[in-house]
Each structure stands twice: as structure tokens, then as C-alpha cells.
Amino acid sequence: MVPLELPSTTETPDESPSETENNGPRLRLNAVGKQYGDFWGVRDVSLDIEPGVLGLLGPNGAGKSTLMRLITTYLAPTEGTIFFNETDVVSSPNTLRKNVGYLPQDFGVYPDLTAEEFLSYLAAIRGLKRGEAHERIDDLLTLTNLHEARNRRLGSFSGGMRQRVGIAQALLTDPDLLVVDEPTVGLDPAERVRFRNVLSSLGDDRIVILSTHIVSDVEATATDVAVLADGQVCAHTTPEQLLAEVTDCVWEVVVSQDDLQSLKSNYLTSTTTRRSNGVHARIVTEGDPPEDATPVSPTLEEAYLDLLDGSDTTVSGENA
Amino acid sequence: MTGIRGVVHVAIADLRQRLRSPKYLVIPVLIAVFAQSLTADTTQLVVAGEYTGVQNAAWFGGMIATMGTFLLFVFGFTLVRGAVTRERETGVGELVATSPISAGRYLVGRWLGYLFLLTLVTVLLILATVAAYALHGTGSFDFWALASPFMFLTLPAMALVAAVAVLTETVQPLQRTAGSVIYFFAAVAIFTITSLGSSVTYGPTGLAIVRNSMVEAAGADPSVFENRSFAFTGDPGSVTTFTWNGIDWGAPELLSRGPTLAATCLGLLVAVVAFDRFEPSRSIIQRITGTLIGSGESQSEKDSTADQPALADAESRDIAEITLQSVTQRPSRLPDRRMLTAEIRMALRGQQWWWYLGIVGCIGAGQFAPVDTARGIVLPVAWLFGLSVWAGLGVREQRFRTSELVFTTPYPLRQLAAAYLGGVSVAIVSGSGVLTALMLAGKFTTVGAVVIGACFVPALALASGIWLGTSRVFEVLFLSLWYLGPMNAVYSLDFMATHPETVTQGTPVWVATATVVLVIAAVVGRSREIQH
Numbered sequence: 001m002v003p004l005e006l007p008s009t010t011e012t013p014d015e016s017p018s019e020t021e022n023n024g025p026r027l028r029l030n031a032v033g034k035q036y037g038d039f040w041g042v043r044d045v046s047l048d049i050e051p052g053v054l055g056l057l058g059p060n061g062a063g064k065s066t067l068m069r070l071i072t073t074y075l076a077p078t079e080g081t082i083f084f085n086e087t088d089v090v091s092s093p094n095t096l097r098k099n100v101g102y103l104p105q106d107f108g109v110y111p112d113l114t115a116e117e118f119l120s121y122l123a124a125i126r127g128l129k130r131g132e133a134h135e136r137i138d139d140l141l142t143l144t145n146l147h148e149a150r151n152r153r154l155g156s157f158s159g160g161m162r163q164r165v166g167i168a169q170a171l172l173t174d175p176d177l178l179v180v181d182e183p184t185v186g187l188d189p190a191e192r193v194r195f196r197n198v199l200s201s202l203g204d205d206r207i208v209i210l211s212t213h214i215v216s217d218v219e220a221t222a223t224d225v226a227v228l229a230d231g232q233v234c235a236h237t238t239p240e241q242l243l244a245e246v247t248d249c250v251w252e253v254v255v256s257q258d259d260l261q262s263l264k265s266n267y268l269t270s271t272t273t274r275r276s277n278g279v280h281a282r283i284v285t286e287g288d289p290p291e292d293a294t295p296v297s298p299t300l301e302e303a304y305l306d307l308l309d310g311s312d313t314t315v316s317g318e319n320a
Numbered sequence: 321m322t323g324i325r326g327v328v329h330v331a332i333a334d335l336r337q338r339l340r341s342p343k344y345l346v347i348p349v350l351i352a353v354f355a356q357s358l359t360a361d362t363t364q365l366v367v368a369g370e371y372t373g374v375q376n377a378a379w380f381g382g383m384i385a386t387m388g389t390f391l392l393f394v395f396g397f398t399l400v401r402g403a404v405t406r407e408r409e410t411g412v413g414e415l416v417a418t419s420p421i422s423a424g425r426y427l428v429g430r431w432l433g434y435l436f437l438l439t440l441v442t443v444l445l446i447l448a449t450v451a452a453y454a455l456h457g458t459g460s461f462d463f464w465a466l467a468s469p470f471m472f473l474t475l476p477a478m479a480l481v482a483a484v485a486v487l488t489e490t491v492q493p494l495q496r497t498a499g500s501v502i503y504f505f506a507a508v509a510i511f512t513i514t515s516l517g518s519s520v521t522y523g524p525t526g527l528a529i530v531r532n533s534m535v536e537a538a539g540a541d542p543s544v545f546e547n548r549s550f551a552f553t554g555d556p557g558s559v560t561t562f563t564w565n566g567i568d569w570g571a572p573e574l575l576s577r578g579p580t581l582a583a584t585c586l587g588l589l590v591a592v593v594a595f596d597r598f599e600p601s602r603s604i605i606q607r608i609t610g611t612l613i614g615s616g617e618s619q620s621e622k623d624s625t626a627d628q629p630a631l632a633d634a635e636s637r638d639i640a641e642i643t644l645q646s647v648t649q650r651p652s653r654l655p656d657r658r659m660l661t662a663e664i665r666m667a668l669r670g671q672q673w674w675w676y677l678g679i680v681g682c683i684g685a686g687q688f689a690p691v692d693t694a695r696g697i698v699l700p701v702a703w704l705f706g707l708s709v710w711a712g713l714g715v716r717e718q719r720f721r722t723s724e725l726v727f728t729t730p731y732p733l734r735q736l737a738a739a740y741l742g743g744v745s746v747a748i749v750s751g752s753g754v755l756t757a758l759m760l761a762g763k764f765t766t767v768g769a770v771v772i773g774a775c776f777v778p779a780l781a782l783a784s785g786i787w788l789g790t791s792r793v794f795e796v797l798f799l800s801l802w803y804l805g806p807m808n809a810v811y812s813l814d815f816m817a818t819h820p821e822t823v824t825q826g827t828p829v830w831v832a833t834a835t836v837v838l839v840i841a842a843v844v845g846r847s848r849e850i851q852h
Contacts, residue, residue, distance in 0.1 A: 117665075
């Protein structure tokens with residue numbers, strides 16, 4: 001696939017994000033924690049992130065959205081430090097804000113504005129020049145397949161279309177750091193694949209942080225994976241290394257409907273598929289599989305489930 | 321039984337949601353201050369121009385009940401309104417619309433929730449009155465005489481307030497600022513006509529019942545116009561003291577509440593008919609027909625977006641064919657012209673054609689009317705048009721859940737500055753006719769005072785919106801100041817300098833000081849929002 005052409009943002013001389021041309025942007029989190037009352041949303045999170053797509057996985061309530069908000073400066077950490085290109089973003093949040101594109105998990109739009117007007121408004125408050133913003137918005141509306149709907153009010157948009165507007169606004173400034181929280185929610189399969197391709201292309205020369213529950217999205221796009229559980233990082237590695245952890249541990253078993261429950265109670269079961277000869281179940285086990293089990297290639301989802309199943313262990317890859 | 325349970329649960333859910341907000345803690349504080357200020361020696365209630373009562377339990381009850389009922393009648397609407405709107409905006413409405421609860425039960429539940437809250441406030445008023453009696457009262461403690469005016473006068477009035485609040489949330493044109501404006505003026509007008517202008521007792525606040533009883537106890541004739549005076553004053557002059565032991569509640573007094581309760585029922589009925597069940601595409605005719613033939617509970621099968629043509633481009637282009645144009649970010653710490661234009665466009669979005677016509681009319685009238693008329697009438701009317709624009713300041717990001725998009729932009733405080741300057745611009749432009757006339761007349765001091773007022777109003781809107789998360793408080797504050805200052809010549813509150821005395825008394829200095837304080841409060845509040 002020919003990569004999407006995304007020229008780098010031109011910065012005015014007086015505002016100098018300290019990205020160096022040779023190294024690309026870099027984001028470092030050191031022992032970051034965020035406390036809400038007595039509850040820690042995330043705690044002791046340390047990550048060193050370089051250009052590429054980082055897939056952030058974790059169960060509900062693991063702290064993924066909190067971490068996204070901390071990275072984008074929407075929240076201030078209770079403890080720890082966040083550095084973007086060696087600048088402390090807690091004390092100098094605007095350094096990061098000039099370079100970040102953010103798609104929150106739950107965001108709203110102004111329903112009386114059209115898609116184009118909404119993007120123009122956000123471009124204005126981000127300091128984009130009028131003419132450049134106009135062309136950029138035109139391209140982004142094409143990229144997100146909203147060109148025909150550009151003059152319709154957002155109040156009449158479906159959930160998927162609104163999500164695409166969110167994606168477009170995240171790319172308005174051609175950011176060095178793109179943070180997208182559940183970006184493919186509400187998208188139809190074709191749009192989902194299209195957006196995954198966009199993310200892959202973007203990750204060539206910038207940092208893309210993709211938080212999602214859809215492991216296949218991470219599998220298709222991510223160069224690194226971080227898994228969060230109970231507000232803490234339990235793995236930061238490559239998809240290949242995560243998969244290597246469950247090599248020879250995934251099996252397919254064909255069982256009757258009656259025996260399925262017993263199988264599920266004895267083994268970590270990732271998927272079940274009904275067929276004419278019974279239920280085909282994929283199980284993950286480091287021990288002995290059932291007698292008639294056949295080995296199969298693991299998926300990232302199975303590696304992820306296995307990791308969460310025994311989340312006492314921490315997996316660290318070369319980049320961790 | 322299930323129906324009643326559903327109604328009660330709707331009501332209790334609303335009450336729980338509200339009472340868990342720390343903002344409501346201000347209510348008991350305000351009530352305590354209110355009761356103390358009315359019952360302290362510095363303030364006296366004088367009826368029929370020359371009589372005041374012995375400060376017994378009945379007198380305290382009647383005094384605080386009448387004033388409290390009036391204030392709750394005018395401002396209670398702002399306090400309670402918003403639950404239906406909140407469900408419309410948060411999407412909870414869709415869950416309600418697809419549940420089996422009928423529109424009638426749902427709205428009665430909402431009304432009951434509002435009434436619960438207003439009843440709670442009334443109970444706090446009674447407790448504050450008891451405390452005030454313990455501190456300042458004399459004579460034996462007669463709880464019935466103290467509390468009965470609250471029960472028979474305040475509570476029916478609150479039932480009406482709650483019903484009108486529900487009604488304005490179901491009639492689309494009244495759902496926002498227009499509802500607040502119309503209610504405020506209607507409440508003040510109804511109170512003035514039925515309570516101050518007549519000795520007939522059917523007015524919604526029941527002030528005439530208390531006043532007639534007091535005037536009779538003082539030995540005067542309550543039907544005489546001069547004896548309808550009912551004034552709280554710090555300088556009563558020479559007054560005769562009499563003893564009032566409370567209202568003798570008979571059938572005429574109790575039946576006088578009938579019209580208020582009937583109006584409550586009528587309001588709820590109209591609300592049920594007008595309610596779109598969170599499905600705005602149905603016309604009012606369809607809703608009325610549906611309600612009358614009993615099909616009002618079903619959601620229209622057409623989703624608001626379902627009848628739109630397919631929206632994705634027929635032939636989506638491969639992403640490899642798309643080249644995004646490079647962009648130059650020039651974020652500065654101060655808002656530029658482009659940002660200011662964007663904020664003004666955003667603020668004006670959704671205004672109807674008649675709004676622009678009204679503004680143009682005010683600009684023209686301000687220029688061509690006699691300068692005193694322009695200043696005293698045209699300017700207040702012009703700024704009344706601006707209310708719907710200012711009401712959105714400070715709350716828009718929260719209301720439309722765009723905070724994370726807006727507050728993660730570079731120098732997000734400049735967006736606040738642009739929004740503020742946009743609000744000032746609306747005040748200046750709508751009052752430009754009057755300002756031109758004042759300049760031509762050489763009244764430059766007044767021009768300065770009006771400009772200060774133009775800076776004050778958006779500052780008030782921003783600060784209250786950011787800190788309280790609702791535009792309703794600003795709306796009622798603005799309307800109260802507008803009514804008392806410019807319209808009723810309370811010079812210390814005349815923030816737009818419509819009276820010559822306002823300038824000579826130095827009010828603009830205080831308005832300017834308040835503006836600075838409010839701008840600082842808005843900046844501090846927004847800074848908190850930007851980085852939690």
C-alpha cells in the first residue's frame with residue numbers, strides 16, 4: 001500500500017517543538033498516577049514511546065481513557081512526570097497541545113453547525129491559517145468520506161458519521177502525537193478498515209496511541225502494545241513478542257454443546273463457533289490440552305486474554 | 321400501583337441527582353441569611369402604611385412565608401427547571417422514550433421531583449423561621465400559626481411553579497432562554513396584578529390572604545386601596561404596633577388556592593400534549609393527534625437520520641490517492657481576528673430571523689429616537705435580545721461535551737477571551753444606535769458607563785456559566801438586575817446606565833469593579849476546567 005502523504009506541520013519560528021528531524025517525536029511517562037478521591041485511575045505508569053502505533057489494550061475501567069487524558073493534558077497527573085520531546089508537559093502543556101491531535105472516547109459536537117463549520121471553528125481555535133485550514137478540511141472530509149455531507153448539520157449525523165468528524169478534527173493540525181480513544185466505535189466494517197489503514201500510514205513518522213477494546217484493530221496497525229489492568233501497565237512490548245508468549249499454547253477443540261460448559265470452566269476459551277459436527281472452541285493453556293485438541297496459530301486477542309488471565313506477571317519487550 | 325411507583329421513581333431519581341451536587345448546599349445558607357435579614361431589628365414589615373405586628377410566631381411565619389413565596393415563585397422556576405432538558409441532551413431521553421412509561425406519568429414524575437425539591441426548600445424556610453423566632457421572637461410559640469402559611473400558600477404556589485417548569489421544557493420554543501424570559505416577566509406581572517393590585521385572594525402566592533388578615537387585625541379595611549400597602553422597610557417611621565395571631569383558615573381561604581391548583585393541572589395537561597417524547601421530528605399536530613388517540617407512547621419508526629440519503633460518498637477514494645495539505649499552526653496567547661470571528665459566529669448560530677430584525681430595529685431606534693428614550697428604553701430592549709447569546713457563554717463546552725476537544729488546544733484560555741470579546745461585541749453592536757446618539761449628544765461619560773455595562777454582562781455570563789455549569793442562574797440574575805436597575809430605577813443596580821442618576825451616583829465604578837472580579841473568576845474557573 002502506498003502510504004498516505006502527510007507532510008509535517010510547519011511551525012512558526014517562535015514556537016519550537018523540540019522534535020529533532022533525526023529522532024522523531026518522543027513521549028516519556030515516568031511513574032504517572034491520577035487519583036480521583038480515594039481511587040487511583042492509573043498509578044505508577046511508565047512508558048517510553050517513539051514513532052509508531054502504540055496499541056493500548058485493557059479491560060473496562062483499566063484506566064485507558066484516564067491515561068489518554070493525562071497524555072493530552074486534559075487531566076493533570078497527581079504524581080509522576082510526562083515529557084514530550086524532553087519538555088515537561090505538566091508545567092508547559094502548550095508544548096504538547098501544539099503537537100497533539102486527540103479523539104476522545106466520548107465527545108460531543110455543536111449540532112447546529114455543519115461538519116465543515118465545526119472543523120473550521122476548531123481550526124480557528126488551534127491557530128490554523130484560514131486558507132490552509134480550508135484546504136486541509138477539504139482533504140480531511142474526503143479522507144473520512146464526509147465530503148458529500150459537509151454542509152449538513154451535525155445534529156442529523158449518525159453515530160458513525162459523527163465519529164468520522166472526530167477523526168477529521170484530530171488530524172486538523174497534522175500532529176506529531178495522535179491520541180485516539182476507541183476510534184472505530186460506530187464505524188461500519190469498510191470505514192473501520194479504511195481508518196486502520198490511515199492509522200498505519202500515520203504511524204510512520206509520528207506517535208499514534210490507539211486505545212481500543214477491539215484487539216484486531218491493534219493487531220492490524222500497532223507496532224507496539226501496552227496492556228493496562230487495574231490502572232497499571234502489565235505489559236509493554238511488541239505484538240510479535242506478545243504472540244510469542246502463547247506460542248504452542250493455543251488449541252482448537254471440537255466438543256458437543258453439552259460438554260462446552262465443562263470445557264469453559266477448565267480452560268481459558270477465546271472463541272466458540274458452531275458447526276455441523278459440534279462446537280469448535282479455541283482454548284489457551286500452558287498445561288495439557290484435551291486429548292483430541294489440535295494446535296493452532298495464536299491471535300493477539302488470545303495472547304491478550306492469556307496475559308489478563310495471569311496478569312500478576314509483567315511482560316516487557318525490548319521497547320519497554 | 322406500578323404507575324405510581326414509576327412516577328415516584330422518576331421524581332426521586334431527579335431529587336437524588338440534584339441533592340448530590342454540592343451546589344445545592346448554598347440553598348440552606350441563602351435561606352438562613354434571608355430569614356435572619358427579615359426578622360432582625362433592622363427590617364420591619366409595615367402593612368396599610370402605618371401598622372406593624374408584634375414579633376410573635378404568627379407574625380414571623382406570615383412575614384417570611386409571603387416574602388419567601390414571592391421569591392420562590394419568581395426564582396424557584398430557575399432552581400428546578402432542567403431535568404427534562406438534561407435527559408434530552410445526555411441521551412437518557414432515548415432510554416425513557418423506549419421504555420413503557422407513558423408521557424403523562426413521566427412528566428408527572430418530573431413535576432413531582434421539582435415539587436419535592438421546592439417542598440424541601442419550603443421546609444427549610446419553616447425551620448429557619450422557627451430559628452428566627454427563637455432568636456428574635458416574643459410570646460408563646462404557636463407552630464400552627466407559624467407554619468400554616470407555608471403549607472397553604474407556599475406549597476400550592478410551588479406546585480404551579482413546578483408545572484410551568486415542566487411545561488416550558490416540553491414546548492420547544494420555550495426550552496431555553498425564551499422560557500426563562502417569558503416566565504420571569506409573567507411571574508412578576510401576575511404577582512403584581514393579583515397580589516399587589518387587588519385585595520381578592522386568589523393570586524398564586526396568596527399574599528392578599530396574609531395581608532387582608534393582618535390589616536383586619538390592625539383594625540383597617542383591607543378592601544381600601546391605600547390599605548393594600550405591604551412593605552418591608554428599614555425605616556418604618558411612626559407606626560402602630562398590633563398583635564396578629566395568624567390566619568383563621570376557613571373555606572374561603574382554602575378555596576382561594578383552587579385557581580392555582582387548577583392552573584397547575586392545566587399546565588401539566590398542556591405539557592403532556594406538547595411533549596415530543598424526545599423525538600423532535602414529530603410535529604405538534606402529530607403529537608396532539610397521537611395523544612388524543614392514545615398512540616403517544618410509541619416512538620416514531622423513522623429515526624431522525626434514517627430518512628436522509630446515504631451519506632457516505634458513493635465512490636470513496638482510496639486513502640493512498642489523498643494528499644493532505646500541509647498546515648501552519650500559529651497559536652498565540654491572544655485571540656486573533658479569525659478566532660474572534662469564529663466565536664461570534666458560534667454564539668450567533670441558531671438565532672432566528674426575527675432576532676436579527678430586532679437587533680437592527682434597536683440599532684435604528686437608538687439612533688433616531690430622542691436620546692433619553694434611546695437610553696432608557698431602546699438600550700434595555702436591545703440588551704434583552706442579547707440575553708440568548710450571552711446565556712451560552714461558559715456552558716457551551718459542557719453542554720455539548722466538546723470540552724476535551726476545545727481545552728486540549730494550544731493556549732485554551734484565549735478561546736475564553738475570544739468568547740468574552742464576542743459577548744462584548746454583541747452588547748456594543750446591539751447598543752450601537754444608542755451609543756451613537758449619546759456620542760452625538762456629547763454624553764461621553766454615559767458612553768463610557770454603557771461600555772462598562774457591555775463588558776459586565778458577558779463577564780457575569782461567563783463566570784456563572786463556568787462555575788455553576790448552567791445558564792439559568794445567569795438568565796435570572798440578568799433579568800432581575802434588568803428589572804430592578806434600568807426598569808425600576810434602582811440606581812445601584814442600573815448596570816447599563818439608563819438613568820442619569822446612575823452615573824452621578826458612581827454605579828459604573830462598582831460595575832467596572834464587578835466586571836474585573838467576574839473576569840478573574842471566569843479565568844480561574846476555566847483554568848480549573850482545562851487541567852483537572
